[in-house]
Amino acid sequence: MESCVKAFLNKKGYDVNDKALTIIHACDDWYANRLINDFHKRKTINGIPYELTRLNFAKRCCSDDANLCEVLEINAGEGEQADFVTSVLERSNFNTQYRKQLEKTSADGTVACYIRLYNATIMDDSSVRGGDIKLNYVEADAFIPLTVENDIVTEAAFSGNTLVKGKKQTTLVLFLLGESNLYTAETHVFNDRGDEITEKQTIAQLGEVKPFAVMRVAEVNNLDNMEGYGLPKLWNAIPALKVVDLCYNVLFSDLDKSEKIILINELLCAFDDDGNPILTPEQKKLFVFTGEKLPEEKGLIQEYNPEIRVEQITKAFELALSLLSMSFGYGTKKYSFENGQIKTATEYFGERQDAMQELGKQRQVATEYIQDICRAVMWFSNKYHDTAYNLDAEITIGFDDSYVEDKQAKLEAMRADALSFPEVPILKVWYMMEKYNIPEDEAKKYMQYTEEPVEDLED
Known part of the structure; x- marks a missing residue:
């Protein structure tokens, strides 16, 4: 979050939850496969620095999680109403962005979306008419819950950065409840120095329908001081993700050093004036000189085949994947080795239907999220396009069950x-x-x- 956004909100009397943002950023670092300085950067016993190889299993976990809530079809009523909502979703690239948001929900715990008008006409009486209804998708670190009642976010702020003529601009949008429980939208724009561009400030009176929607992880957030945010599933999985990376580096190290070495006794070599062995071109291709004596003095030529500890590493991986599965919320077999292969969550659901309970809860949250977006789109159309869409119409969501049935x-x-x-x-x-x-x-x-x-x- 930009410092100008935090300063502006503090000036208006709102606190920014730094603890929640710290947790979200930590989880996002693992999801994005960024280098974790205090873990991936290491030193050998001789003090030589090196980096652990990163397997990026966090992305795999979130991606598999997102597969289970993929949407096939959205029907927001019938006829023209359904067609209009579908067209708005398509113009806002909803299918692609929703898929991305599903992954980020598992990673960071929270995503959001709000509705705005673009290219609207301002009338003489300052009212607004027409304009294009578009969806703005927001990740957790750009979402600031301002008022939370019964675990429902009723007021919120959203920030985002854009480039204008090569210079960064930061936009902050606040949705606040005013008199008669009607929403007001405030928009503030800051330049690259953090100063507000006052001529771009706008305040618009909306209605009783919430102009934004929030999707969170269905699992109860047990972390302190995270009101309004969902539980980042990666947060509890970070210790297991570290174990997975460590196991992978043990395997990587064994394979990296597994090339056969053929040792030649010094009796077969000539030496130069400095004591270095002189090898023929054929010997340089076949032999590696290791010193004055060979291990156990078995002969003039000896092969050395480094051991790859497959069985031990496999058992360690099985334990690491079981820990990761439990910490990520799908039992002990979300990922497991079976006949030399990793068995994923999508295959696992076919055998353990009790795990579908977690899926059902998350689909309910996703359904409410999409329904809130559709109703807000219809309200904006009724308000600014003079339509008469039925906001109480049944909105059905068709999920892709091909992963589980x-x-x-x-x-x-x-x-x-x-x-x-x-x-x-x-x-x-x-x-x-x-x-x-x-x-x-x-x-x-x-x-x-x-x-x-x-x-x-x-x-």
Whole structure:
């Protein structure tokens, strides 16, 4: 966070949570595979500095976590309303950014998104009309919760940097609740020296719908002084990530020194005036001279094959991966060696459906996040584009279950049940809801064209 942002917020009476930001930055360093000075930088017993090789398993953990909440389809109501929301999401590159945010949620615990108008027309009465509705995606270190009630962030600030004519500019946006629980948006811009550009300051009156959304890790945040932030899953996993890197460096070191060495006795060599051996071109290709005597004096020529401690290293890796799996929140087998291969979380879920509970909780959080974004988009359209979209319309999210189940097999089973039990028409409704990712009332409406009655369908 820029110092000018912190100073501005402090001046307005808000405290910036430095402890939370310290934890978030530490986790982000592991996610980004940055060099951790107090761990990766080392010295040999002779005082020679070196660096540990970084395996970057933190990124792998977050990526596998994100796979389980991938979204296939978003339906925000019906007809023109659904099409409009979809178009706004597409113009804001939602699918790509959401995938990135899923990974950053696992890494840093929190991501956010807020809605803004671009290129809007300011009328004579200072009201705003038109403009392009766009989504701004924010990472944890640029998100500042200002007011938190019952663990829900009701007021927040967001910061970001841009380049204007080669010089950095920092933008700070605050969403504050005013009278009658209506939101106000304040925008402040700072130059590269940290001074506010007052002519770019704007204050806009919004409405009762929250113009931002926050997605956090579903797991309860047990860390002190992190109100408004989610639990960074990497924070508890950092000790295990260190063990994984250490195990990998043991393997790397063994392999790095594993080349066969063929030793030649000094009796086979001639020496120059300085006592250095004189080797023929053939000897230089085949032999390495090691001193006056060979180990155990076995002969004039001897092979030395360094040992690669595969079995011991494999056991150490198994322990390290089990520790990482537990600390990351998916039991002891999120990652494990099996028949010489690493078995990942996506394969593991097929065997241990109890771990799906964690997935279900996170999908619920992701669903609420996307729904909040869609409702805010519709409110902005109603307010500034004079539309009349239904903010209470059901918003359905279709997640990609291919990582944890065979969706085609599931649909075939539902279809077979619907055909086998025609006296239970609700089975057909459920099948249509699952296949086409539509709400129940829409599925019932489509069934009006079938021979089955739908007026008396009961759940």
